[in-house]
Amino acid sequence: MRSKILVISIILFFSSISPSSLPDFSLKKIDGTQFSISEVLGKKIIIIDFWATWCKPCKKLLKKLDEIGREFSDQVEVLAISTDESSSFARIESYIKSRGYRFTVLLDPDSNVSGIFNPAGTIPYTMIIDLSKKIVFTHTGYVPGFEKKIREKINELTDK
Amino acid sequence: MNLQINKNILFLLIIFLLFIGSLDLNGFQAGELNFFINNKLLYNLNNTYENTGQFYETLSIFANIKKWSFNLTLRTNNYYKRAPNTTISDTNFDIFRKTIRYNSKKLKVIVGDLYSVLGHGLVLSVQKNDEIFRERTILGADIRYLSNRFDLRILGGEINDDTFDQKWRVAGGELDLKLSGNSRLGGRFSYIIDEDTLRLLGDRLTYSFNIKTNKFFSHFSYYAEIAFLDFVENSMKNGHAIYSNLTFNKSHITMLIEYKKYSNFDNEMNNPPIADKEDETSSINDTEGVRILFQYTVFDPEISFFFNIGKYREYEDNGFHIYGGVSAIDVGEKFSFNLTYGIRNIIFPIKKSDLDLTWQLSDLLSFTISSRDKRYRDNNFKFNEQDYSFQVAHAKGITLFLSYQYSYNKIIGLNNFFNGGLVLNFTNDMEIRISGGTIRGGQVCSGGQCYVLPPFKGIKFSLLKTFR
Numbered sequence: 001m002r003s004k005i006l007v008i009s010i011i012l013f014f015s016s017i018s019p020s021s022l023p024d025f026s027l028k029k030i031d032g033t034q035f036s037i038s039e040v041l042g043k044k045i046i047i048i049d050f051w052a053t054w055c056k057p058c059k060k061l062l063k064k065l066d067e068i069g070r071e072f073s074d075q076v077e078v079l080a081i082s083t084d085e086s087s088s089f090a091r092i093e094s095y096i097k098s099r100g101y102r103f104t105v106l107l108d109p110d111s112n113v114s115g116i117f118n119p120a121g122t123i124p125y126t127m128i129i130d131l132s133k134k135i136v137f138t139h140t141g142y143v144p145g146f147e148k149k150i151r152e153k154i155n156e157l158t159d160k
Numbered sequence: 161m162n163l164q165i166n167k168n169i170l171f172l173l174i175i176f177l178l179f180i181g182s183l184d185l186n187g188f189q190a191g192e193l194n195f196f197i198n199n200k201l202l203y204n205l206n207n208t209y210e211n212t213g214q215f216y217e218t219l220s221i222f223a224n225i226k227k228w229s230f231n232l233t234l235r236t237n238n239y240y241k242r243a244p245n246t247t248i249s250d251t252n253f254d255i256f257r258k259t260i261r262y263n264s265k266k267l268k269v270i271v272g273d274l275y276s277v278l279g280h281g282l283v284l285s286v287q288k289n290d291e292i293f294r295e296r297t298i299l300g301a302d303i304r305y306l307s308n309r310f311d312l313r314i315l316g317g318e319i320n321d322d323t324f325d326q327k328w329r330v331a332g333g334e335l336d337l338k339l340s341g342n343s344r345l346g347g348r349f350s351y352i353i354d355e356d357t358l359r360l361l362g363d364r365l366t367y368s369f370n371i372k373t374n375k376f377f378s379h380f381s382y383y384a385e386i387a388f389l390d391f392v393e394n395s396m397k398n399g400h401a402i403y404s405n406l407t408f409n410k411s412h413i414t415m416l417i418e419y420k421k422y423s424n425f426d427n428e429m430n431n432p433p434i435a436d437k438e439d440e441t442s443s444i445n446d447t448e449g450v451r452i453l454f455q456y457t458v459f460d461p462e463i464s465f466f467f468n469i470g471k472y473r474e475y476e477d478n479g480f481h482i483y484g485g486v487s488a489i490d491v492g493e494k495f496s497f498n499l500t501y502g503i504r505n506i507i508f509p510i511k512k513s514d515l516d517l518t519w520q521l522s523d524l525l526s527f528t529i530s531s532r533d534k535r536y537r538d539n540n541f542k543f544n545e546q547d548y549s550f551q552v553a554h555a556k557g558i559t560l561f562l563s564y565q566y567s568y569n570k571i572i573g574l575n576n577f578f579n580g581g582l583v584l585n586f587t588n589d590m591e592i593r594i595s596g597g598t599i600r601g602g603q604v605c606s607g608g609q610c611y612v613l614p615p616f617k618g619i620k621f622s623l624l625k626t627f628r
Contacts (some may be wrong), residue, residue, distance in 0.1 A: 023224035024263045026306070031374040031381070032336070032344050034306055054603055055610035056516060060496060063462055064487045084532065086281035087433040090405040090418055093381070097407065098414035098455040098464060110275035110287055115257070116231055119220040120200040120624055122611045138589050139627040141608035144496075145524035147556030149588075 015146050022046075022129045025113050027081065027106040028092045035106055037079070044077040045157050046129040047150065048068035050114050053085045053091050057142040058124040066101045075158050078103035083123060113129070125156065130157050195223050197627035200569030202620065218256065227264050231272075233257035236500075268304040273297045277431075278334050282387045282401055283366045284350040285431035286330070295322035298330060311336040314471070316500055319352075319429065327355040330429065331412040343373040352429055355375055362393030366427050369402075379410045389427050403433055403442070416453040422446070437468045438512070439485050448473045451481075463488040472506050479506030485514070494520050510536045525553040543569040545600070553608060559583040561606045565599070575600075581620070591624045 026036040038040050040046055049065055051058035062080060069078035080101075082092050086109040108114050118125040120140075128137035128150070137153050139146070198220045235256035258500035259272035275287040276298050279449040288295045300317015312335055319328040334348035349367035354360075368387030375381065381480045382404070389399035401422045408415040418435035422444040425432065435449050453471030457463065468483040485500030500514040516530040532547040549563035565577035581595025593607065 013449075023222075023229045024227070026263075026268065028303070030298070031342070032372045034311065052610070056498065056605055057608045057610060059487075059606075060489055069512060075486045085287070086277045086279070086285060087431050089280055089385070090407065090416055090433065090435075091437075093457065094407055094409075094414055094416040094453060097409040098457050098461060099462060100457070109277040109281070109285075109346075112274060113269065116222050117198065119198050119218055119233060119257075122609050122624070127338035135626075137331070139585070140591050140624055141559075141583065141585070143555050143559055143608040144518060144526035145522075145553075146524055146608075148555060 021077075022133050022135055027108055027113060030089070030096065030105050030107065033153050035104060040077040040079075041129070042131060045072075045075055045131060045154060047076060047078045048117075048127040048129070049078070049080045049107075049152075050083055050118050050123050050125040051080055052082060052123055053088055053095055054084075055123050059095075059124070060144070061124045061142040061146070062101065064097070064150075066099070066103055068147065068150060069103045072154055072158065076154060079106055080104070080107045081114060083106050083108055083111065085109055128153055130159075199623075199625045199627070201623040203622075220257070224364075227262055229255060229261045229263065231259045231261070237308070240436055250270065266306050268306070270302045271300075273299055274302050274315075274317075276302060276332070277314075278332055278348045278350060278371060279346065279368060280383075280385060280403060280433055281431040282385055282403060282425075283348050283368050284330070284332050285430055286429055287431075296320065297322075299349055300330075309338055311338075327410070328429070329353040329355060342375055346370045346372070350427070350429065352427060359393070361396070361428060362391060364427050365390045366393060366430065367433060379408055381407045387432075389425055397424050398428075399445075401425045401432060403435070405433075405435075410455055412459075414457070415457040417450070418453075419450045421448040422572065436470060436472075436481065438481075438502070442472075444475055446475050452484075461488060461490045461492075463491070469504075477507045481506065483512075496520075507542075508538060510534060526553050526555075527551070528553070541570050543567070551607065557584070557586055559585070559607045561595075563597075563606060565600075567600060580604070583609070589626045591622075593620070593622045593624070595620045 024036065024038045024039065024041065024043060026034050026067070029035050037046070037091065045108070047065060051062060052147065064076045069076060080103055082105060084092055092105065114121070117127060124138050124142050126137070126139045127135055130136045139149070141148060151158070171322040191451050195546070199218070201217050201585075207379060218233055218235045220231065222231045223229065228334065233256045235254055248349045257273045259270055260276065262269040274297060277287065278284040286296050286298050296319060298315070298317040298319050298365055300315065302315040303313065305312045314333045316331040317329070330350055330352050332348070332350040334346065336344055336346040338564045339345055347367070347369045349365065351363070351365050353363050366387065367390045368385050370383065370385035372383045373381060384404035385402070387401040391398060403420050405416060405418045405550055418433065420433060422432060422437040423446055432444055435451055436442065437451065437453065449470060449472035451468060453466065453468045455464055455466045457465075463486065465486050468481070470481045472479050472481070481502065483500060483502035483503040485498070487498040496518040498514065498516040502512045504510045504512070511534075513533045516528070518528040520526045528551040530547070530549050531544070534543040536542060544567070546566040548562065549561060551559065551561040553559040560582050562580040563578070567577070577598040579595060579597035579599050581593065584592040596619040599616040603610065603612050
């Protein structure tokens, strides 16, 4: 019984305060160099997308995010975090290069970042972080037209 | 700590989470202390493995203050009961994950439960695999030091397997030197101590060296790793591995060449690249292969043609695979499609085809149909798997999906799987998903989402909510 009370108390406590800002983290890029989110955090609006090469909806979303990244290149940074296993690194690199995508691709094979923000593991999972480093938008999945929601959010944030 | 799940508690949780999800809570910061909460509630009425009424609830809380952060994932479930040969109890309530992190520009430290992959996974790969119910973590520490000239990483701890009662200890490390011209030279090791009473493999040392160069001759990148596996205690033959890839990219053309050669290279905790277009299982104890992937892409609309050919040896069997296809996004601003056909003939012959077509009726409304066919046939055995799915989606509200899977296996016989459901996404940060029927299992994409799951028969209800 004490365990049940503990779980519900924790849920109630944390649910009642409900805030967030993105903590610093770093991951490797596909060229092997380290990328720290602090390089862009607070300087640009950040779109983070968790994806994998085997996920078709993820690939459609990547194309849309690339378009958004180009359109808002001065204000928005797109980070595509691959949750593929390490055995697929070469596949990731060739996929991104073949499409000519300009956004930054990060590798998270050990789920140390996606495990925090997307513990359910369902992809694609999208987050938007504003200039005050706050997570202002999260969404699971992609169906055509979802990019409109992202554009609306970006427009709302850039109009401020 | 175990307790029986009370249906009343479950009901209250659902109501509570729906209520919280409907609130528009404003941001709150206590000084520099910040919280991020991700909640998943899943209820399955599942008839697979004769286990009805599965319940799974995870609540992941992440808090950070300055350079410190804390992550706690609470879990209560009887979800894994269906896993065959499992040793954990039917019902659990536990602290599933706990980590403390320190993150500065040069020093990154994680203490607690962590996954760990070194390099391309040849030396160490401790992570979860949903498809086979395997949840493997290290309870220990992972320390990284990043400088302008090199990155250094050391880790160690006890490896826990959530579903099998077997223990290992591991120590590992990695040094990545930055060379001139955007190149890197790396070395890494893992030492695994077998704590199982049988000690079939005993302690083993795996180590590797690699080189990675980027943009040499402006359009090429190259990676090569050579690895060794020493069985310290027993008389098993020591193993070795070679893996390399070369990528060329210029304008519309991209080419990838991969080569692998693995011999006695299974240390139980590694996952080397398979150098195959598809994720077909492949032994790493005696295999060699090379593949070439050629892609030609035009942009806006994005249309990409690919052709992939590979030649492999696995033990005494020699074989090949050939895949080709085209994928397109936003043709005429209305259509996206993907078409792939392939033949793979290694140990046994497989033919595969894959079709996916999306028609976007308006900015928000779309129809998607997809089919997949995988068949194998020879004199003694044959199987055939077919998947068909249909989806209608409105991007600002509701997605409906239906799927039909057909399996024929000469030994097991015929199986039909019907599944359907809906996803509700009326507000950001919260999603409700209701589905029912049967699913074959594996990598599944439906309702615009992809995940890996085991075979299922019954009803699912899930609520995903992010508190921010």
